[in-house]
Amino acid sequence: xxxxEALQSLREHGVxxxxxxxxxxAPEIGVALxxxxxxxRVPAAVDDPTTVVQHLEEQLxxxxxxxxxxxxxxxxxxxxxxATSWDxxxxxxxxxxxxxxxxxxxxxxxxxxxxxxxxxAGPLDLFSHAGDxxxxxxxxxxxxxxxxxxxxxxIWSSTLETVGRWAEIAWRAAEMQxxxxxxxxxxxxxxxxxxxxxxxxxxxxxxxxxxxxxxxAVAEAFIGELVGARxxxxxxxxxxxxQRDDAVLRHAPSGMECDLRSPDQVKSLLRAIGVDLPDTxxxxxxxxxxxxxxxxxxxxxxxxxxxxxxxxxxxxxxxxRDDGRLRGAWSASDGxxxxxxxxxxLHNMPADMRGAVIAEDGHVFARADLGQIEPRVLAAVSGDxxxxxxxxxxxxxxxxxxxxxxxxxxxxxxxxxxxYGQTTGHGARALQRLEAAYPVAMTYLRNADVAGQxxxxxxxxxxxxxxxGTSADDENLSExxxxxxxxxxxxxxxxAVVQGAAAELFKTWAVTVRARGAPLGARIVLCLHDELxxxxxRENGAALxxxxxxxxxxxxxxxAPTSGVRFIAEISLIERWSDAKS
DNA sequence: TGCGGCTATTG
DNA sequence: CACAATAGCCGCAG
Numbered sequence: 001x002x003x004x005e006a007l008q009s010l011r012e013h014g015v016x017x018x019x020x021x022x023x024x025x026a027p028e029i030g031v032a033l034x035x036x037x038x039x040x041r042v043p044a045a046v047d048d049p050t051t052v053v054q055h056l057e058e059q060l061x062x063x064x065x066x067x068x069x070x071x072x073x074x075x076x077x078x079x080x081x082x083a084t085s086w087d088x089x090x091x092x093x094x095x096x097x098x099x100x101x102x103x104x105x106x107x108x109x110x111x112x113x114x115x116x117x118x119x120x121a122g123p124l125d126l127f128s129h130a131g132d133x134x135x136x137x138x139x140x141x142x143x144x145x146x147x148x149x150x151x152x153x154x155i156w157s158s159t160l161e162t163v164g165r166w167a168e169i170a171w172r173a174a175e176m177q178x179x180x181x182x183x184x185x186x187x188x189x190x191x192x193x194x195x196x197x198x199x200x201x202x203x204x205x206x207x208x209x210x211x212x213x214x215x216x217a218v219a220e221a222f223i224g225e226l227v228g229a230r231x232x233x234x235x236x237x238x239x240x241x242x243q244r245d246d247a248v249l250r251h252a253p254s255g256m257e258c259d260l261r262s263p264d265q266v267k268s269l270l271r272a273i274g275v276d277l278p279d280t281x282x283x284x285x286x287x288x289x290x291x292x293x294x295x296x297x298x299x300x301x302x303x304x305x306x307x308x309x310x311x312x313x314x315x316x317x318x319x320x321r322d323d324g325r326l327r328g329a330w331s332a333s334d335g336x337x338x339x340x341x342x343x344x345x346l347h348n349m350p351a352d353m354r355g356a357v358i359a360e361d362g363h364v365f366a367r368a369d370l371g372q373i374e375p376r377v378l379a380a381v382s383g384d385x386x387x388x389x390x391x392x393x394x395x396x397x398x399x400x401x402x403x404x405x406x407x408x409x410x411x412x413x414x415x416x417x418x419x420y421g422q423t424t425g426h427g428a429r430a431l432q433r434l435e436a437a438y439p440v441a442m443t444y445l446r447n448a449d450v451a452g453q454x455x456x457x458x459x460x461x462x463x464x465x466x467x468x469g470t471s472a473d474d475e476n477l478s479e480x481x482x483x484x485x486x487x488x489x490x491x492x493x494x495x496a497v498v499q500g501a502a503a504e505l506f507k508t509w510a511v512t513v514r515a516r517g518a519p520l521g522a523r524i525v526l527c528l529h530d531e532l533x534x535x536x537x538r539e540n541g542a543a544l545x546x547x548x549x550x551x552x553x554x555x556x557x558x559x560a561p562t563s564g565v566r567f568i569a570e571i572s573l574i575e576r577w578s579d580a581k582s
Numbered sequence: 583t584g585c586g587g588c589t590a591t592t593g
Numbered sequence: 594c595a596c597a598a599t600a601g602c603c604g605c606a607g
Contacts, residue, residue, distance in 0.1 A: 348592040
């Protein structure tokens with residue numbers, strides 16, 4: 001079958017825009033497509049698989065059912081960017097919590113099979129052997145109902161028939177997932193969250209492949225200022241290190257040896273100059289900086305050491321390619337509440353280094369920060385009318401402070417403390433006033449806290465299951481430690497329902513910008529929890545800024561239509577990431 | 583060699 | 594050092 005015949009077949013299957021079409025693609029073998037009316041296969045020898053997908057995307061724009069982000073990466077790598085998907089792994093993380101979402105595990109979950117007996121791919125171990133579960137090796141579902149774990153890894157060197165079977169199972173998995181989501185009666189938005197999460201996976205594939213614009217010369221200049229010129233050899237590097245160490249150790253008592261990279265030895269060093277501290281963290285040292293010249297030298301050493309080991313020349317060489325793009329692996333949801341994560345330091349780059357993130361020639365960045373996102377989200381998901389009223393203001397903390405009869409700074413600390421589970425310090429006193437003023441929101445948080453303490457099932461408002469671990473984790477712990485863990489789980493649960501819902505709102509905004517930004521040539525280049533960095537041709541800058549605002553309105557309307565909460569973004573057009581202060 | 587602890591960076 | 598993350602080095606157990 002050719003690509004054109006495949007399009008014709010899908011039309012005969014009644015596939016319309018947004019309808020599910022499962023896809024399995026093996027670039028050397030072909031592509032298989034599954035609808036509720038059957039399977040369509042195009043061999044690579046007849047038409048290029050990714051070109052076929054591109055064609056179908058233009059003509060039909062279905063919602064592509066894929067096992068995971070790996071399919072999206074294959075497509076984006078080939079230059080094919082689809083609008084929507086149903087990412088089975090992403091939906092599994094939403095439904096079942098945690099991070100692991102390989103097909104065998106997803107299948108076991110959806111078929112109510114014991115998860116801890118799920119067969120795993122890779123070398124055979126003590127607990128499995130080749131004939132386990134049985135049935136023919138050509139049959140992906142074993143006699144015991146489990147999915148054969150070696151199937152997905154073999155697909156690259158299999159037959160088009162196998163690729164087709166793989167897409168058929170994906171189709172069935174997606175149908176079962178939809179039924180599960182529909183069964184979450186107290187989370188009516190869960191199916192919408194699943195679609196948003198899937199789109200976020202597409203965005204992550206694009207972010208991973210596109211990278212973040214970064215100017216190597218500017219980055220190297222910044223590194224050079226802190227740690228010196230690029231070492232010419234290992235010997236040179238060792239000499240530079242020794243020189244940095246000496247700048248601290250020359251303030252130490254003569255003859256004293258100390259490896260500054262060892263916290264215990266640093267503690268001994270500090271004792272030798274008459275300073276006794278429980279640990280050597282920067283904030284403790286900062287407080288006594290003036291008592292001895294060694295302290296300041298040590299703090300400076302820490303900064304340089306940090307850049308040298310984590311954000312130095314090695315980091316640049318490994319992650320910044322010659323095309324001026326810094327690349328890391330993106331994940332659409334972490335294992336806890338569901339925020340996006342990125343490797344290669346994209347999410348924790350030192351603020352000073354951001355001056356090297358510069359828009360490319362003829363382009364401009366729009367930077368957009370959501371303001372006070374977590375308390376606004378709390379107002380929305382808890383349905384607290386009084387807090388929602390405060391959230392109609394540009395500065396939510398001003399009316400809260402007025403309501404509580406305390407100053408703004410104290411009000412902010414109190415609200416954050418309530419969401420983080422703080423029980424000591426100044427926040428605790430204001431907590432009682434918060435309880436009185438915003439009882440609905442505070443009850444929402446307390447319920448999450450109690451659920452976390454008792455490991456009861458806890459979901460975000462959008463339906464994400466928050467993983468709680470098992471009670472086996474508490475074995476061999478003292479009563480005191482068990483209590484501490486329980487309290488920690490309470491704080492975790494309390495925070496996760498807010499942080500997780502905020503992540504869902506943020507991702508909805510991000511994928512809306514992704515979808516609407518194409519006509520402006522706008523590409524998201526970075527997502528940072530409550531901040532978007534988007535690049536577009538300079539002449540479209542003003543339109544992009546407007547688009548970001550419009551998309552936030554659209555997002556708020558879809559995500560929390562009845563809450564009355566206002567969401568705000570600070571948006572600026574800039575050349576360098578560091579230009580706008582949030 | 584793997585893993586917990588310490589440290590630093592970010593939201 | 595409240596909640597979350599990535600990441601590097603040290604010290605110790607196996």
